[in-house]
Amino acid sequence: MDAVIPQSLDDTESCLVRNISHYLALDTQDLQLVESLERDVTSRGAGECIQAAGKPVRSLFALRKGWVRASLIDADGRRQVTRTYMPGDVIGLCELASPITTVELHACEDVELCPFPKSALQSVLTQSPRLAATLLALSSRDQIIYMDLLRAIGCMPAMERVMFLLLTWLSRVRVTNHMEQNWFKCCMTQSEIGDLLGITNVTVSKELSALEAANFITRERKKISLLRIEEMSLITRYENRYDVFDTSWFPEVRPAN
Amino acid sequence: MDAVIPQSLDDTESCLVRNISHYLALDTQDLQLVESLERDVTSRGAGECIQAAGKPVRSLFALRKGWVRASLIDADGRRQVTRTYMPGDVIGLCELASPITTVELHACEDVELCPFPKSALQSVLTQSPRLAATLLALSSRDQIIYMDLLRAIGCMPAMERVMFLLLTWLSRVRVTNHMEQNWFKCCMTQSEIGDLLGITNVTVSKELSALEAANFITRERKKISLLRIEEMSLITRYENRYDVFDTSWFPEVRPAN
DNA sequence: CGGTCTGTTGACACTAGTCAAGTGTCGTGG
DNA sequence: CCACGACACTTGACTAGTGTCAACAGACCG
Numbered sequence: 003m004d005a006v007i008p009q010s011l012d013d014t015e016s017c018l019v020r021n022i023s024h025y026l027a028l029d030t031q032d033l034q035l036v037e038s039l040e041r042d043v044t045s046r047g048a049g050e051c052i053q054a055a056g057k058p059v060r061s062l063f064a065l066r067k068g069w070v071r072a073s074l075i076d077a078d079g080r081r082q083v084t085r086t087y088m089p090g091d092v093i094g095l096c097e098l099a100s101p102i103t104t105v106e107l108h109a110c111e112d113v114e115l116c117p118f119p120k121s122a123l124q125s126v127l128t129q130s131p132r133l134a135a136t137l138l139a140l141s142s143r144d145q146i147i148y149m150d151l152l153r154a155i156g157c158m159p160a161m162e163r164v165m166f167l168l169l170t171w172l173s174r175v176r177v178t179n180h181m182e183q184n185w186f187k188c189c190m191t192q193s194e195i196g197d198l199l200g201i202t203n204v205t206v207s208k209e210l211s212a213l214e215a216a217n218f219i220t221r222e223r224k225k226i227s228l229l230r231i232e233e234m235s236l237i238t239r240y241e242n243r244y245d246v247f248d249t250s251w252f253p254e255v256r257p258a259n
Numbered sequence: 260m261d262a263v264i265p266q267s268l269d270d271t272e273s274c275l276v277r278n279i280s281h282y283l284a285l286d287t288q289d290l291q292l293v294e295s296l297e298r299d300v301t302s303r304g305a306g307e308c309i310q311a312a313g314k315p316v317r318s319l320f321a322l323r324k325g326w327v328r329a330s331l332i333d334a335d336g337r338r339q340v341t342r343t344y345m346p347g348d349v350i351g352l353c354e355l356a357s358p359i360t361t362v363e364l365h366a367c368e369d370v371e372l373c374p375f376p377k378s379a380l381q382s383v384l385t386q387s388p389r390l391a392a393t394l395l396a397l398s399s400r401d402q403i404i405y406m407d408l409l410r411a412i413g414c415m416p417a418m419e420r421v422m423f424l425l426l427t428w429l430s431r432v433r434v435t436n437h438m439e440q441n442w443f444k445c446c447m448t449q450s451e452i453g454d455l456l457g458i459t460n461v462t463v464s465k466e467l468s469a470l471e472a473a474n475f476i477t478r479e480r481k482k483i484s485l486l487r488i489e490e491m492s493l494i495t496r497y498e499n500r501y502d503v504f505d506t507s508w509f510p511e512v513r514p515a516n
Numbered sequence: 517c518g519g520t521c522t523g524t525t526g527a528c529a530c531t532a533g534t535c536a537a538g539t540g541t542c543g544t545g546g
Numbered sequence: 547c548c549a550c551g552a553c554a555c556t557t558g559a560c561t562a563g564t565g566t567c568a569a570c571a572g573a574c575c576g
Binding site for chain 2: 074076077080082084090095096097098099100101104105119120121123124127128131134135137138139140142143144145146148149150151152153155156157195199202207234239241243246247248250251252253254
């Protein structure tokens with residue numbers, strides 16, 4: 003099953019469940035397993051550090067509300083933002099193989115997240131092969147997302163990088179909101195965007211202004227609207243990684259065990 | 260268990276087993292499962308295409324011999340090499356969530372690889388939670404590797420990028436060879452290295468010559484030796500991702516099932 | 517031995533970085 | 547309600563690191 007399985011689910015339920023259900027039907031036992039990961043909730047204010055790098059403390063998070071950014075920091079202050087997480091994402095699949103934290107996490111705005119220990123994955127792995135496959139698939143898609151960013155930074159001039167990022171954010175926002183909006187609220191400063199795209203804040207400012215002048219986008223406050231999505235997708239050869247999810251290789255539902 | 264578990268294993272056995280055993284003790288049943296993934300072997304000559312992008316054909320590979328490179332290709336010829344694989348690596352964990360291939364794979368030299376279908380993962384997921392955890396951990400480390408490359412391309416000037424790549428390759432070669440050698444045979448052309456680091460072949464040539472002139476490296480034919488590893492690691496803030504592997508959260512060995 | 521591919525080197529162009537001054541926005545407190 | 551300060555963003559002038567182009571040298575293969 004490559005296609006998206008759209009489902010209208012109760013808004014009050016777990017954000018992680020909603021995200022996974024977007025791609026996969028969950029049975030009762032799986033539902034309980036996923037929900038058990040979201041038992042605890044903590045919140046952080048805009049700009050707060052959620053996780054520092056190099057610390058042994060180890061928790062994964064399910065993101066419930068707000069944007070989170072992940073970054074690698076150099077001793078001499080150079081910073082590479084590697085990722086933005088949005089509601090429904092599992093934060094920390096990249097940390098599983100490492101005994102200490104490798105990335106820093108910051109709240110881009112007021113956020114709510116559900117921490118759970120690495121060891122909570124044990125019950126998932128032993129009790130639900132399908133959820134284990136889902137985790138593998140999520141981690142797999144994360145890899146593709148990093149590769150897309152690599153292509154942007156490695157191959158594109160500044161303006162295309164900015165276009166690429168706008169398209170990426172819009173695609174991701176549409177997954178959460180289940181609607182075909184053409185705008186989103188940008189929660190990152192231009193300096194942070196620059197650190198994500200390998201350019202400076204000055205260049206980000208100039209390119210955004212140029213995109214606005216060329217009628218590719220409009221801006222008001224933090225809201226960015228994309229006016230010519232098709233055209234921008236062609237220019238950057240953008241591929242939406244969120245609209246397909248191959249589950250054909252997943253184990254059967256509830257094998258005898 | 261963070262530490263590497265060095266083990267001297269029979270050279271004739273599965274390369275994948277050897278790689279995994281580097282980090283994790285496998286019981287008989289797990290061994291058989293892993294070995295079953297390496298039942299088939301195919302070989303490709305230097306430069307041959309192993310997998311094209313955008314095709315529905317779907318196989319993962321265990322790499323047995325030689326280097327393989329993965330790349331994303333633009334319609335207009337721009338190319339981003341995203342990864343080099345070396346013997347013992349599982350190729351294709353990034354493709355699990357996608358119904359069609361996203362990256363191209365090429366043999367950097369004569370290679371041997373063991374293809375297995377995605378569906379072969381079903382038995383791993385249902386029969387061995389520990390191996391499932393291992394796959395997750397491998398995918399997790401892959402993510403870190405992409406992030407490191409992102410940091411290199413996004414934050415470093417050309418010379419540091421080259422240093423970073425040399426250190427990365429050396430670390431990886433040392434895993435396979437179980438020895439503290441300070442050199443490796445470079446199987447990629449300078450154009451390919453450029454496409455990996457987001458610079459041109461001309462710049463790669465100039466930076467390598469400069470590194471040699473500054474006595475950081477020596478070159479003879481395809482062999483590159485690193486003379487001042489510590490110094491280069493400091494300059495690039497290099498972290499070896501191959502010498503730790505956190506298995507503390509793995510499920511117990513052979514749970515009753 | 518000749519053709520092809522890879523790597524080297526220099527001249528020049530250009531994108532994006534750096535620096536700096538100025539404007540706009542937001543939150544706080546008087 | 548307004549004044550102030552902090553921070554984000556804008557804009558221009560100048561600089562510098564890489565890219566581009568091109569000619570050439572060296573390695574490899576048939």
